[in-house]
Amino acid sequence: PLGPGLKSPEARTLEYLEEVAIATAKQIASGKLKVTRQRPLTERLLRSAIGVSFIRDKIFDKARAQVMKLTNGLYPAPLKIIEVVKTGLEKGQPSGTEAEIKGFGELSQTPHSKALIGLFHGQTLCKKNKFGKPAKVPKTLAVLGAGLMGAGIAQVSVDKGYQTILKDVSTAGLVRGEQQIRTA
Known part of the structure; x- marks a missing residue:
């Protein structure tokens, strides 16, 4: 009071x-x-550690090794990000921003980038149902080919409750496919 x-x-x-x-x-x-x-102690320690070139190099080497382990060097973008961040820390924000602009320009024109953009557009298109709801719910499903893939599709369909018809060019292939479904 x-x-x-x-x-x-x-x-x-x-x-x-x-x-x-x-x-x-x-x-x-x-x-x-x-x-x-006052910044938290962990942030102050990290800032001072990154200021030492030997420690900074070790951190970036470790990051580069982890990226290579995860991507097998197939994706150039994560490596470019590490390079850009290192440039920004060593030469200042204006240089880092310039490196980022240049890196983005380079990466956006690679075959990897074009393939990933195509993959994204394909996935987005597949998520859209352009046919609407089916007039009636299918109860029967036919699978052509009783090989490994066809038998697998038929097996999943049977498990989901669909009446499944399995067709193959040879009787031997059809028998193998049926055996695979029964033993699963």
């Missing part, structure tokens, strides 16, 4: 806190009150 009055001590305390908050915000906005924020 901050003093006697007509209002309850709890209500007066909230009013007082609001007044102090508004006054403090006005002082910060006008520049009369300076706010000094």
